[in-house]
Amino acid sequence: MAEKNKTKGVPKATIKRLALYARALYRMEMDGETRVSSMALAERLGINPAQVRKDLAYFGQFGVPGYGYRTSELHQKLKSILGTNREIRVALVGAGNLGRALLSYVGFSTQGFRFVAAFDTDQNKIGRVINNIEILSAARMEEIIRESRVVIAVLAVPAQTAQEIANRLVKCGITAILNFSPMRLLVPPKVKVHYVDLALEMESLSFYLNPAYF
Amino acid sequence: MAEKNKTKGVPKATIKRLALYARALYRMEMDGETRVSSMALAERLGINPAQVRKDLAYFGQFGVPGYGYRTSELHQKLKSILGTNREIRVALVGAGNLGRALLSYVGFSTQGFRFVAAFDTDQNKIGRVINNIEILSAARMEEIIRESRVVIAVLAVPAQTAQEIANRLVKCGITAILNFSPMRLLVPPKVKVHYVDLALEMESLSFYLNPAYF
DNA sequence: TAGATTGTTAATCGATTAACAATC
DNA sequence: TAGATTGTTAATCGATTAACAATC
Incomplete structure (x- = not known):
């Protein structure tokens, strides 16, 4: 994985939101939404779209400018960051x-x-x-x-x-x-x-x- | 009660800490500590003494300069602020x-x-x-x-x-x-x-x- | 009084939001 | 290309901490 070793510096609040993102993405995936924007995700969680992008930016670049994020791909990335991709x-x-x-x-x-x-x-x-x-x-x-x-x-x-x-x-x-x-x-x-x-x-x-x- | 009607403006984090203060004060009361300073309380909770004083200041003046707070009195005040003084x-x-x-x-x-x-x-x-x-x-x-x-x-x-x-x-x-x-x-x-x-x-x-x- | 500690204002720190060039 | 949305930098907001005059 090419993400920078931010080691420290990731706010605790960001980590909590990461888990929320993962959950929302999972549900959107189930609903067949293959594509998602920071705005759509933010709306679902009642937060600011810039917040979403900033949170993700701590860990790498997962989106496609002009398009958004591939739901399933982002979901997997987040699970792997959180460590919940394995038992x-x-x-x-x-x-x-x-x-x-x-x-x-x-x-x-x-x-x-x-x-x-x-x-x-x-x-x-x-x-x-x-x-x-x-x-x-x-x-x-x-x-x-x-x-x-x-x-x-x-x-x-x-x-x-x-x-x-x-x-x-x-x-x-x-x-x-x-x-x-x-x-x-x-x-x-x-x-x-x-x-x-x-x-x-x-x-x-x-x-x-x-x-x-x- | 003479405390100002701060209505809004009390940070959520302050309320959480209020409940922590109340709990710590209860235990100190049980231990027979009749007097407590913002510093002693802060140390117990791993936070900054100024934080303690600022949090309390949202609700009134409960301390005695040069002395600190009367443990039991402050405990009661906090319970009444939190509403946990009644069932x-x-x-x-x-x-x-x-x-x-x-x-x-x-x-x-x-x-x-x-x-x-x-x-x-x-x-x-x-x-x-x-x-x-x-x-x-x-x-x-x-x-x-x-x-x-x-x-x-x-x-x-x-x-x-x-x-x-x-x-x-x-x-x-x-x-x-x-x-x-x-x-x-x-x-x-x-x-x-x-x-x-x-x-x-x-x-x-x-x-x-x-x-x-x- | 001298010493201690409050309540409060000002300075600092960190997190959220806005703005926008880069880019698909 | 035109339109959309990213990643990121700068501006804003809010919360924490330092400092200190007031006061017991």
Whole structure:
């Protein structure tokens, strides 16, 4: 691939939009739209066409002046940039209500994410099978994560144990954590943590109910 | 309350941080820290102290120069700004795996959010009781939402039905939607939608696994 | 009072948008 | 060729950070 090694310098917001572009392109592809302009894509997402072109420009030149982009081609390019063109092996840590729901979340599997292991410390949960994944004792977590070549860990444990588990994940080579615990994790810089904080989303939404701020 | 009616003009990022401040203050309060400076709070959250002061300044003057903030007092103020000082009535629409997990998510209840109704169209789910909430037929949704004075709807339905359900919610007066479906919802401007897009989070995380962009 | 920390204004930084030459 | 749309540079906008007078 001839794109420049921008290494750093790609805004986080651009990456989020890249995933949105990929999804929109997939749907347009299904609808038989072989061709798409930055304007059409932008309209669909409620953003500015220049934004679309600028975002893509971080990674190369994918369009044809005067024509636009070939839908399927751009879709493939984006998947390859995001790394979702191949299967990505994921482990769940914490098989409570939320964790178990994530194990069978179809939005993950359709995007190429595959849970290959799940862990908990609760004897009542260990041994249960959800979506073909057996919940295992967290005692052997490091070993199994290494053996099964997991690259992303999904953390859905109580706040108190989140940091401790994160430390163990880092030690066995995990560099990407999707964290559902309401805790900021302290990890080495090479490890990327994405936070999904459900209560935070709810609280900030609640703010907008106050008519004084409208 | 003497704070100015800033109506608009409060950045969305500020609101998110407000909820983070409230949480940190709660924990500090529990730890017996009666006093806190913008610097201490900022350090805990990994941000800039001026940011903290600026965020708070949108809503009034809560501190004491040369001293800082009274932990408990600031915590209460923030809760009242966010609206989480009182119970907030929530309805779930879509009682699949994810929806049911949300019904019993303790992070919501500890913050004062209370599910008062849950709806689905699947006969196998209707009648089940989760966390004391009975799953009801979506047919009578509008009526029940109005009667039980629901103010926030949590949407956890498949992508195809999300817009249709959103339309029905808007019609019965809902102005805040927490949307877990991977769909942009078209709603009138007075309705606030927060998106929690699990696949999107996973995809953008996956990007950072590519060593070429590090 | 001396020291500390606020609230706020000004400077900086980064991200979004507009504009347009290049080009299919 | 004329028309359309890209890639990219310059202008704008908004958010973060620094600096400091006010004040407890």
